[in-house]
Amino acid sequence: GASLKDAFNGDFYIGTALDVNQIEEKDPKVTQFISKEFNAITAENIMKSMFVHPQKDKFDFETTDKYVAFGKKHNMFIHGHTLIWHSQLPKWFSEIKDSAEMNAAFENHITTIVKKYKGQINSWDVVNEAVNDDGSLRKSVFLKTLGEDFIAKAFQLAAAADPKVDLYYNDYSMTNPAKREGVIRMVKKIQEKGVKIDGIGMQGHWHLDRPTIQEIEKSILAYSNLGVKVAITELDVSALPSPFGLQGAEVSQRFENNEKMNPYPKSLPDSIQVKLAQRYEDIFKLFLKHKDKISRVTFWGVNDTQSWLNDFPIRGRTDYPLLFDANLQPKKAYYQVLSLKQKT
Numbered sequence: 001g002a003s004l005k006d007a008f009n010g011d012f013y014i015g016t017a018l019d020v021n022q023i024e025e026k027d028p029k030v031t032q033f034i035s036k037e038f039n040a041i042t043a044e045n046i047m048k049s050m051f052v053h054p055q056k057d058k059f060d061f062e063t064t065d066k067y068v069a070f071g072k073k074h075n076m077f078i079h080g081h082t083l084i085w086h087s088q089l090p091k092w093f094s095e096i097k098d099s100a101e102m103n104a105a106f107e108n109h110i111t112t113i114v115k116k117y118k119g120q121i122n123s124w125d126v127v128n129e130a131v132n133d134d135g136s137l138r139k140s141v142f143l144k145t146l147g148e149d150f151i152a153k154a155f156q157l158a159a160a161a162d163p164k165v166d167l168y169y170n171d172y173s174m175t176n177p178a179k180r181e182g183v184i185r186m187v188k189k190i191q192e193k194g195v196k197i198d199g200i201g202m203q204g205h206w207h208l209d210r211p212t213i214q215e216i217e218k219s220i221l222a223y224s225n226l227g228v229k230v231a232i233t234e235l236d237v238s239a240l241p242s243p244f245g246l247q248g249a250e251v252s253q254r255f256e257n258n259e260k261m262n263p264y265p266k267s268l269p270d271s272i273q274v275k276l277a278q279r280y281e282d283i284f285k286l287f288l289k290h291k292d293k294i295s296r297v298t299f300w301g302v303n304d305t306q307s308w309l310n311d312f313p314i315r316g317r318t319d320y321p322l323l324f325d326a327n328l329q330p331k332k333a334y335y336q337v338l339s340l341k342q343k344t
């Protein structure tokens with residue numbers, strides 16, 4: 001029957017994030033399902049520094065090798081996520097204070113990993129989430145020890161280790177105007193130094209009512225104007241309202257205090273199912289309009305049970321953000337997205 005990857009073949013890659021169970025092919029039915037629907041993969045966690053570089057002088061490539069083998073076996077576009085990120089760092093990396101020591105560790109980290117998968121990984125998130133919502137640079141261990149130059153330096157090292165691989169900057173809230181301006185300033189600095197950057201990843205952790213299609217479109221155009229590819233790298237649409245009507249840190253505070261929050265459904269009600277389908281249709285309509293600018297659209301997980309949103313912004317809440325339900329059955333949103341291609 002129909003599949004996402006076949007429907008959008010020739011437009012952009014259709015990807016999914018894989019967790020460790022999927023990479024280790026614990027269930028052959030799941031493997032078959034993934035290879036039917038998707039032609040691109042991102043490692044949800046296993047390539048992050050805490051897993052791949054657990055000690056200063058020790059890399060662990062056991063699971064990442066399986067990940068790359070999975071992609072090759074199924075003839076997929078293989079994305080690397082992520083080289084330099086302030087989060088999910090091993091302790092040794094996050095505790096470096098000295099800039100010379102960081103310089104050496106940073107270089108070893110990027111060079112070793114990129115060289116190891118040279119010619120096998122198709123694109124890398126070189127730097128992830130380095131910009132704040134107000135457009136300034138995030139205070140991370142990298143900024144503290146190396147200064148703002150760490151960003152261009154990361155791209156330079158990755159390009160030297162594999163000159164042919166596509167190099168991306170990846171972040172969330174990329175439709176927020178102040179952040180968009182900050183990201184554009186940062187990318188221009190990389191380009192002005194003559195350092196290679198091939199793409200910008202808009203994560204796409206979106207909601208039923210925000211950001212608007214106009215805001216998303218503005219960002220696709222603004223990033224693309226820098227002369228780079230745009231990828232939608234971590235797409236999901238939360239089907240639930242914000243707890244307490246709030247977002248961010250305030251939510252966890254109130255949750256920890258056991259404050260009463262607005263109720264959320266124990267299963268996906270038809271009315272939200274319909275809204276989710278319409279939202280996904282609108283989003284994919286926009287992607288198709290700009291398919292010449294978009295290299296890849298990757299969902300952040302195969303189906304609803306895998307989603308990180310089941311634990312965010314509060315633990316244990318069930319969300320319904322993807323196109324396939326807990327039983328891997330296509331939701332209304334899946335058919336509505338596919339129908340965009342059947343109409344044309």
Ligand code: G3I
Nearest residue numbers: 044045081082087088128129172203205234300307308312
């Ligand atoms: O490694 C431990 C394991 O030892 C332990 O047994 C287990 C028990 O819960 O936890 C494991 O760590 C979890 C880790 O994923 C690896 O599975 C953490 O608790 C969990 O918080 C962590 O969440 C990941 C999150 O990044 C971390 O920030 C999510 O799965 C992953 O979807 C999410 O992905 C990020 C992208 O990388 C960057 N953009 C935002 C996106 C969503 O937060």
